[in-house]
Amino acid sequence: MIGITHSDLDGLVSAMLAGIHFGFEPEDVRFARPSDAQHGIIDIIGQEIVVTDLPYISGATYWFDHHLSNFLDKFEGILGVRETADSCAGILARVFEVPGYGALVSETDRIDSLDLTPEEIFEPYGYYLLSKLINEDFSEVNTVQFNHYLMSLMKDKGDHIGEIIADPLVEDKITEYFRMQELARPYLKQQMQSSNGLLLVDLRGAPSKIYTRCSFMYDPFVFDGGKDSGVMVRTYHPGLDHRETRFQVVKNPLIVDNSPNLDIGAFLNTLGGGGHPYSGGVTIDTGETDRVYEAIMGELRR
Numbered sequence: 001m002i003g004i005t006h007s008d009l010d011g012l013v014s015a016m017l018a019g020i021h022f023g024f025e026p027e028d029v030r031f032a033r034p035s036d037a038q039h040g041i042i043d044i045i046g047q048e049i050v051v052t053d054l055p056y057i058s059g060a061t062y063w064f065d066h067h068l069s070n071f072l073d074k075f076e077g078i079l080g081v082r083e084t085a086d087s088c089a090g091i092l093a094r095v096f097e098v099p100g101y102g103a104l105v106s107e108t109d110r111i112d113s114l115d116l117t118p119e120e121i122f123e124p125y126g127y128y129l130l131s132k133l134i135n136e137d138f139s140e141v142n143t144v145q146f147n148h149y150l151m152s153l154m155k156d157k158g159d160h161i162g163e164i165i166a167d168p169l170v171e172d173k174i175t176e177y178f179r180m181q182e183l184a185r186p187y188l189k190q191q192m193q194s195s196n197g198l199l200l201v202d203l204r205g206a207p208s209k210i211y212t213r214c215s216f217m218y219d220p221f222v223f224d225g226g227k228d229s230g231v232m233v234r235t236y237h238p239g240l241d242h243r244e245t246r247f248q249v250v251k252n253p254l255i256v257d258n259s260p261n262l263d264i265g266a267f268l269n270t271l272g273g274g275g276h277p278y279s280g281g282v283t284i285d286t287g288e289t290d291r292v293y294e295a296i297m298g299e300l301r302r
């Protein structure tokens with residue numbers, strides 16, 4: 001049996017918990033972007049598969065997810081659990097009654113549902129900092145290696161964040177994170193534009209792939225000019241070849257009562273993407289950029 005999961009903190013914790021229950025190791029886990037799962041471009045041969053924190057991947061035996069926009073009637077008979085929850089890890093911890101990961105799971109709940117403070121966005125620490133070390137840049141060789149390493153570490157020391165953070169490999173990644181953040185901030189500031197409560201961040205011409213990682217996703221909300229914006233639309237090329245363009249739409253987690261009427265994931269689902277009520281994304285062929293951009297802006301300006 002193998003796992004396929006999302007390359008973020010919730011994805012890693014979910015696959016780790018599924019592995020404890022079903023009996024597979026962190027090294028038996030593969031990673032996919034939600035759009036890869038959605039567009040069916042994952043090939044799996046002759047293995048029993050557990051999918052966590054992603055859209056359903058055809059052929060999988062078990063599927064656990066909490067992204068409401070992914071729940072389609074045609075998948076109703078698939079084994080596993082799909083329900084609205086703060087995190088997928090929270091569902092697995094409860095259903096499988098895996099003991100010993102209370103803090104890890106409750107922090108994953110909080111981070112995946114963007115229950116964040118300005119202080120931690122500006123200067124990440126603890127489990128939130130850990131979440132920043134995980135990315136979807138699969139063109140980099142050690143992305144998968146590091147994910148496996150971190151999963152093993154969390155499996156051993158789950159609730160002892162101090163010990164996880166003090167691990168030498170994790171420490172190296174943290175140093176790199178803060179170095180990248182210093183480089184990314186001036187660029188993010190330069191590429192953001194706000195008007196009428198909308199914050200637009202265009203990273204399509206980013207000089208380095210570091211800027212296209214999710215790590216600095218929320219930074220514009222703590223910059224002057226971004227603080228009062230209700231929603232951010234971030235545009236970037238997820239691959240180095242620019243064939244695809246991704247829009248991420250996210251409500252400002254720092255504004256408590258933030259326009260609850262638009263379900264972002266459900267709306268983006270109509271454009272071929274998905275996500276949560278408060279955040280989501282859609283990946284398209286770059287040739288479709290103008291059409292999809294207009295559709296997004298039309299909905300957000302309503």
Ligand SMILES: [Mn+2]
Nearest residue numbers: 010053088112
């Ligand atoms: Mn999740």
